[in-house]
Every structure is written in C-alpha cells, then in structure tokens.
Amino acid sequence: MTIPNEQPLRIAILGAGAVGSLVAARLIQAGHTPTLVARGARLRALQTQGLYLRDAAQPVQTLPVSATSAHEAGPHDIVFLALKAHAIAPALPDIARLLMPETRVIPLINGIPWWYFQPDETRAVATVDPDGALARAFDPSRLIGAVLFLTASLDEDGAVVARGPERIVMGSIGRGSAEDDDSLLAPLRQIFADTAIGVRFVREIRRDLWSKVALNLATNPLSVVAQATLAEQFNDPALAPTVAAVLEETVQLARTLGVEPRTDLEGMLAIGHQAGAFRTSMAQDFARGSPLELGAIARSVLDLADTQDVAMPTARTITDICTFLEIRRNAA
Numbered sequence: 001m002t003i004p005n006e007q008p009l010r011i012a013i014l015g016a017g018a019v020g021s022l023v024a025a026r027l028i029q030a031g032h033t034p035t036l037v038a039r040g041a042r043l044r045a046l047q048t049q050g051l052y053l054r055d056a057a058q059p060v061q062t063l064p065v066s067a068t069s070a071h072e073a074g075p076h077d078i079v080f081l082a083l084k085a086h087a088i089a090p091a092l093p094d095i096a097r098l099l100m101p102e103t104r105v106i107p108l109i110n111g112i113p114w115w116y117f118q119p120d121e122t123r124a125v126a127t128v129d130p131d132g133a134l135a136r137a138f139d140p141s142r143l144i145g146a147v148l149f150l151t152a153s154l155d156e157d158g159a160v161v162a163r164g165p166e167r168i169v170m171g172s173i174g175r176g177s178a179e180d181d182d183s184l185l186a187p188l189r190q191i192f193a194d195t196a197i198g199v200r201f202v203r204e205i206r207r208d209l210w211s212k213v214a215l216n217l218a219t220n221p222l223s224v225v226a227q228a229t230l231a232e233q234f235n236d237p238a239l240a241p242t243v244a245a246v247l248e249e250t251v252q253l254a255r256t257l258g259v260e261p262r263t264d265l266e267g268m269l270a271i272g273h274q275a276g277a278f279r280t281s282m283a284q285d286f287a288r289g290s291p292l293e294l295g296a297i298a299r300s301v302l303d304l305a306d307t308q309d310v311a312m313p314t315a316r317t318i319t320d321i322c323t324f325l326e327i328r329r330n331a332a
C-alpha cells in the first residue's frame with residue numbers, strides 16, 4: 001500500500017502462530033508484502049515452503065511469504081504483535097528491533113491489555129504488566145487497540161486454518177480528538193480495505209474490548225475444564241448456564257468500571273450459538289503443553305473485580321479449577 005509521495009509502508013507481524021499467520025495470509029492475498037517475523041522450526045518452514053492457508057475457499061493454498069527473524073527484520077512502519085499476552089514482555093528486545101519512534105503498534109491479543117488505563121492514568125494493569133515494562137516500552141500515542149472476533153489454529157502440517165467469520169475491531173486507545181484518531185488509523189484503513197478480514201474502526205475501543213473479554217472469560221477456561229468446544233459450551237444444557245453466568249458477571253464488572261460492552265448479553269449468546277466445533281486457543285494450548293493465557297484472560301479481570309468489590313464467583317471457580325489443571329499437567 002502507498003500513500004501519495006511516500007514509500008510503501010513496511011508492515012511486520014511478530015508471531016507466526018494462528019493469528020499472525022492468518023493476518024499475514026489475508027494481507028498477502030490483498031497484494032501486501034508483510035514481513036512475518038518468526039523463529040525456530042516455524043521460521044525455517046515458512047522460508048522453505050511458504051505459508052499454507054486452509055479456509056472455506058480452498059482445502060489448502062500456498063502463499064509466498066517474506067519470513068524472517070527479529071534480528072534480520074529491521075524497523076517497520078506498522079507492527080502487529082501476534083503473540084500470547086504473556087509472551088510480549090520476554091519478546092521486548094525482539095520488538096525493539098522492529099520499532100522506530102513513529103511506528104504504529106497493534107497488539108492482536110485477547111484479555112485485558114497492559115494499556116487499558118493509558119494514556120489518561122499511570123495505573124498499570126499489574127497482572128499483565130507487573131513491573132510496568134510494557135507501559136514503558138510502547139508510546140501510547142502510537143498504540144492502536146484491536147479486538148479479534150475470529151477463530152484460527154495451526155494444523156500439524158503448519159497450515160493456518162481459518163474457520164468462520166474474520167472480524168477485527170480497531171480504534172485509538174486514547175480519548176483524543178477525532179482528527180488525531182483519523183491520522184493514526186488512516187494507514188490501517190487503507191491496508192485492510194481489500195482484505196478478507198472485516199476491520200471496523202471505532203471510537204471507544206474499550207466497549208468492544210469488554211465484549212470480547214466477556215466471551216473469552218466465559219469460554220476459554222471452561223473449554224479446558226470441560227474439554228468442550230465452543231458449540232458445546234453455548235448449546236449443551238450442562239455447560240450453557242455457566243457460560244451465561246460468567247458473561248453476566250463480566251458485563252456487571254465492565255459497567256462498574258464505566259464501560260457498556262458494545263454487544264449486550266443476548267448478542268454475546270447469539271455469537272456463541274453460531275459457533276462451531278472450535279477448540280479455544282486456551283484448549284489448544286492446554287493440549288500441546290503450552291502455558292495458558294490465564295493472566296490476561298482471567299486473573300486480570302478477577303483482580304479488577306476485586307478493586308471494584310464486584311463478586312465474580314462463577315468465573316473465579318472455573319479459573320481456579322483451570323489453574324489447578326495447568327499446574328497438574330505441568331507436574332506430570
């Protein structure tokens with residue numbers, strides 16, 4: 001993509017897992033040439049075989065991808081962080097290599113982000129940024145909030161599998177003027193204009209954030225505890241009341257914090273009822289022995305609830321059982 005009299009914007013995606021690979025694939029299909037920053041065996045596979053995509057359109061297609069290591073990537077104009085929330089702090093030295101002062105950074109992560117109280121407050125989200133390293137590393141005026149409404153996974157052959165609708169909501173994290181927001185977001189509008197991902201730009205990104213936080217808190221830990229797909233969680237009479245209870249608890253917390261989630265409870269349940277037999281990213285992590293994203297998705301929300309004296313008994317119980325299962329799995 002170009003803007004008048006300027007070089008094409010350099011776009012990097014750090015993390016070639018499910019989300020990073022899907023966003024890279026959709027950008028490549030739309031004619032962009034993002035740098036997919038990966039490591040280890042995944043990097044070698046991308047460099048030698050290309051990026052495999054499996055979606056409703058084709059059983060598998062191979063896309064030519066520019067894949068490189070963080071050491072070789074160099075600075076970019078736009079950087080997407082497609083990592084698990086707990087992987088961002090350890091990746092800071094790698095991320096620093098991709099940044100210039102004016103780089104726009106878009107974290108593509110679930111849960112309460114470290115920037116939640118920025119730029120108006122200095123208060124940090126301690127659960128996800130205990131020593132404030134993330135708050136110090138990123139200029140809030142160059143951060144763009146993103147909320148992901150999509151499901152993706154990696155198959156054994158390395159193909160990224162896209163299922164169902166692909167939507168991302170983006171918006172400035174600040175409460176600046178509409179003009180400030182427009183100049184920050186303009187390149188993103190152009191980049192995604194022709195992609196298969198439906199990107200919507202909003203003011204008050206925290207309203208969308210809470211809709212997704214509620215959906216993740218209601219389904220991700222429970223997907224591990226019950227070993228259930230999304231469809232089972234929303235439709236099985238043994239699980240659906242628990243999902244609804246956590247959604248309700250989270251909406252109550254958001255309201256206490258002064259934010260009305262963009263999607264109401266009925267809307268969230270409707271999204272869930274349409275979900276397929278998808279295993280959440282947390283269930284996938286549990287199965288492959290990877291760390292669970294409980295800090296950003298669950299503990300941060302429960303900690304915020306404590307500060308507001310909001311009881312979230314159902315969410316807490318499921319999160320505690322999930323924590324127990326992760327510890328027992330790690331010990332085995």
Ligand SMILES: NC(=O)C1=CN([C@@H]2O[C@H](COP(=O)(O)OP(=O)(O)OC[C@H]3O[C@@H](n4cnc5c(N)ncnc54)[C@H](OP(=O)(O)O)[C@@H]3O)[C@@H](O)[C@H]2O)C=CC1
Pocket residue numbers: 014015016017018019020037038039040042070082083084085087090091094108109110148149150151152153281293
């Ligand atoms: N999957 C889904 O359907 C959805 C996921 N999300 C959210 O999106 C975010 C990303 O999730 P997802 O893509 O599923 O996660 P994955 O675990 O599939 O991918 C994360 C990738 O980041 C890589 N990575 C970590 N650190 C570095 C580094 N320093 N340099 C290079 N690569 C690195 C990991 O590599 P390695 O394997 O080597 O550690 C891994 O490939 C999460 O917050 C998740 O909750 C949101 C909506 C849906």
Ligand SMILES: CC(C)(CO)C(=O)C(=O)O
Pocket residue numbers: 110149150151215216219220230279280281282
């Ligand atoms: C399943 C979904 C879409 C919502 O819980 C998700 O965000 C995840 O898998 O982490």
